[in-house]
Each structure stands twice: as C-alpha cells, then as structure tokens.
Amino acid sequence: MLVLPALFDEANKMRRFTVQVMRALDDLGVDSFLPDLPGCNESLVPLDNLSLEDLRVAASAAAEAFGATEVLTIRTGALLAPPSLPTWQYAPQTGAKLLRSMLRARLIASREAGRAETQEQLLEEGRKSGLMLAGWPIGAAMFQELETAVPSASATQHVIAQSQVGGGGLWLRAEPSHDQTQADALAQIIAANDRVDT
Amino acid sequence: MGSQQAKADAAPNERAPEEQALALELKSIIADVLGIDAEDAAALNEDSGLFGHLPELDSMAVAGLLTEIEDRLDIVIEDEDVDGEMLETFGGLLAFAKAKLDEG
Known part of the structure; x- marks a missing residue:
C-alpha cells in the first residue's frame, strides 16, 4: 500500500x-x-x-x-x-479548502502584525507569482491548481x-x-x- | 446541568434552544482544535479567552477553526469579518456565529 x-x-x-x-x-x-x-x-x-x-x-x-x-x-x-x-x-x-485555510491564516497573522492585506490582493498575487502561506512557498502553478483540485x-x-x-x-x-x-x-x-x- | 442556571444579571428568559445548541457545537469544535475533553470544553463561558490568550491557538489554528465552523454550521465566513474581537473570547465567537446564522 x-x-x-x-x-x-x-x-x-x-x-x-x-x-x-x-x-x-x-x-x-x-x-x-x-x-x-x-x-x-x-x-x-x-x-x-x-x-x-x-x-x-x-x-x-x-x-x-x-x-x-x-x-x-x-x-x-x-x-x-x-x-x-x-x-x-x-x-x-479539496484544494480550495486547503488554500482557504492557509490564506486565512496569513490574513490573520498579517492583521496581528499590522499589515494591511486583503484576500483579493493575496489571491491575485498567488495566481500570478505564488505566495508564502503558513511557511510554505506555494508557486503560482500550484496555487492555481489548488483552487480547483478535487479528490x-x-x-x-x-x-x-x-x-x-x-x-x-x-x-x-x-x-x-x-x-x-x-x-x-x-x-x-x-x-x-x-x-x-x- | 449548570447551563440551566440563569445568571442573576441575565435576562430572565433562558437562552433559546438554538443558541444553546450552537454553543455546544462551537465547544465541540474548540475541543477538537485544542485537544481537550468534552468536560473541559463544557466549562468554557462567554469570557473564556481564545486568540491571544492561548499560546497554542496561533493563526493557522484559528484559520482551521474558522474553516471547521464553516463546514459544520454551513455558513461562509468572509475574511473581512474576522477581527480580534470575535476571536478573543468564546462569547465573541458565539455572537459572531449566531449573527451569521441569523443572516443566512
């Protein structure tokens, strides 16, 4: 197995x-x-x-x-x-839910640190050039695939x-x-x- | 159970059954997140501190908590709705979830 x-x-x-x-x-x-x-x-x-x-x-x-x-x-x-x-x-x-949790963690952490980030900005940046999420460097291709990936x-x-x-x-x-x-x-x-x- | 005892300063009517069920569901989710047993989770009250009070409750854990709340309560939580106040205490979270359910 x-x-x-x-x-x-x-x-x-x-x-x-x-x-x-x-x-x-x-x-x-x-x-x-x-x-x-x-x-x-x-x-x-x-x-x-x-x-x-x-x-x-x-x-x-x-x-x-x-x-x-x-x-x-x-x-x-x-x-x-x-x-x-x-x-x-x-x-x-699903990939979308995984991504959602990781994006949300980043938004909460940013807010605590006093950085103004919005979900729209992060989505755009992630799709275009990738994002560091929860310590994981997620590339643009991975990011886009996760948005739609389902088991x-x-x-x-x-x-x-x-x-x-x-x-x-x-x-x-x-x-x-x-x-x-x-x-x-x-x-x-x-x-x-x-x-x-x- | 203790939840039946109305606080002296609370409104005389006991809480609506839906709100009690919601509080129970939220406690169950928090128990899963913190890895505490049902008894300890049952002891949570409106003033119990969450984000910023419990070191293990970091941003990733809170994100997981919110995602699980969405799944179990079948609501959508906009990230713009998430602020320190709603996450700081159990009461804040409960009020937020109740408002969301009332909306939908």
Missing part, C-alpha cells in the same frame, strides 16, 4: 498519526510505504517551482517503484492519488469519513497530536475491506 500524506501544514499535524496508521496496518498484515513527496519533508527539490501535477507524477512513480496494489491518502493527499489504483481516501479535502470520485476511490473513525480529526489540532485508537480504527476499516475484496 502506498501512503500519500496530507499536504503542507496538515502534513505536520498528521505526521505521527500517519505512521501510527502504518504500524497498525502492519500488525494487520498490510505492508505500506510513505514516500517524501518532492518539495516536502527531506526532499531537496525547492517547493516553489513545483506544481500539483508534479506531485501527482511523483506519486504515480512511487506507486510503480514500490509495486503498490492500493493507496491510502490522508486529507489532501487524495488530490494526488494515481487514478488506476484502488484508493482509500481518509477524510479527503477523484472514480469507482476505484473509497472514502473513509472521520465519523467512521470516530473522535475529532487530528488536522484540526492547534498542536500536532496523535491518537492510537483512531489509527487502529482506520487500519481495521481498511484491512477488513481488503479481506472482503480479495
């Missing part, structure tokens, strides 16, 4: 949880791999020149390299899922909603956190259905 992590700020918040899910999957006999996406984590590629499509290509290449037969995406990781593989989308999120709804994609996992989504936490109970629940949903499928 290829694991495609949440993007940007949410990646930080979901990092430990993602690994917890992978350990729980391993206990249930499912092998999984978590690649560092280009421009993220320890990747040396500068993020500001990357497009969402670049990340999609990398995700597909990773699926092939690992010989993945299925995919688990976390939040906006769903935007990157290779269309041909059976995919579990955990709490999928695939093809027949190969299965959504696991937070309500199935129980508790509050960890991406909401102000401080990065983890939750073994949720990780076990998510892994069990996947493993149980994998057994039915095969």
Whole structure:
C-alpha cells in the first residue's frame, strides 16, 4: 500500500498519526510505504517551482517503484492519488479548502502584525507569482491548481469519513497530536475491506 | 446541568434552544482544535479567552477553526469579518456565529 500524506501544514499535524496508521496496518498484515513527496519533508527539490501535477507524477512513480496494489491518502493527499489504483481516501479535502485555510491564516497573522492585506490582493498575487502561506512557498502553478483540485470520485476511490473513525480529526489540532485508537480504527476499516475484496 | 442556571444579571428568559445548541457545537469544535475533553470544553463561558490568550491557538489554528465552523454550521465566513474581537473570547465567537446564522 502506498501512503500519500496530507499536504503542507496538515502534513505536520498528521505526521505521527500517519505512521501510527502504518504500524497498525502492519500488525494487520498490510505492508505500506510513505514516500517524501518532492518539495516536502527531506526532499531537496525547492517547493516553489513545483506544481500539483508534479506531485501527482511523483506519486504515480512511487506507486510503480514500490509495486503498490492500493493507496491510502490522508486529507489532501487524495488530490494526488494515481487514478488506476484502488484508493482509500481518509477524510479527503479539496484544494480550495486547503488554500482557504492557509490564506486565512496569513490574513490573520498579517492583521496581528499590522499589515494591511486583503484576500483579493493575496489571491491575485498567488495566481500570478505564488505566495508564502503558513511557511510554505506555494508557486503560482500550484496555487492555481489548488483552487480547483478535487479528490477523484472514480469507482476505484473509497472514502473513509472521520465519523467512521470516530473522535475529532487530528488536522484540526492547534498542536500536532496523535491518537492510537483512531489509527487502529482506520487500519481495521481498511484491512477488513481488503479481506472482503480479495 | 449548570447551563440551566440563569445568571442573576441575565435576562430572565433562558437562552433559546438554538443558541444553546450552537454553543455546544462551537465547544465541540474548540475541543477538537485544542485537544481537550468534552468536560473541559463544557466549562468554557462567554469570557473564556481564545486568540491571544492561548499560546497554542496561533493563526493557522484559528484559520482551521474558522474553516471547521464553516463546514459544520454551513455558513461562509468572509475574511473581512474576522477581527480580534470575535476571536478573543468564546462569547465573541458565539455572537459572531449566531449573527451569521441569523443572516443566512
């Protein structure tokens, strides 16, 4: 199983949880791999020149390299899922909502710092030349793609909603956190259905 | 429960049920954001400090909070509406959300 992590700020918040899910999957006999996406984590590629499509290509290449037969995406990781593989989308999120949260964070921070910025200005600047959002340099191409990107709804994609996992989504936490109970629940949903499928 | 006890200085009529439900929903969202349990969240009152009072509640956390409020209450919060006052206390946030719901 290829694991495609949440993007940007949410990646930080979901990092430990993602690994917890992978350990729980391993206990249930499912092998999984978590690649560092280009421009993220320890990747040396500068993020500001990357497009969402670049990340999609990398995700597909990773699926092939690992010989993945299925995919688990976390939040906006769903935007990157290779269309041909059976995919579990955990709490999928659209690019527009991700962008909205990051823009909003920047506006709130600017206001606190006494800088006058408006959403219109930021949108225009982001589309034209990219923006630094929540510490992530989002290039113009990435910015424009995020505005319209939605998780695939093809027949190969299965959504696991937070309500199935129980508790509050960890991406909401102000401080990065983890939750073994949720990780076990998510892994069990996947493993149980994998057994039915095969 | 404690919420039934009207404050001495409050209007004699108890709060409308919709407003109590709204307060509960907001507390539940804040509990998810702060990672506190339901009991601690239930103890929030109108004067409980939020943005600027809790170090973990930074701009990104507040942005996530507002986005979640939009999703759960099915409202749209314009960024121009977001100011320090509405975020500073639980009461400010509650009043803001109520006004938004009344608008729509």
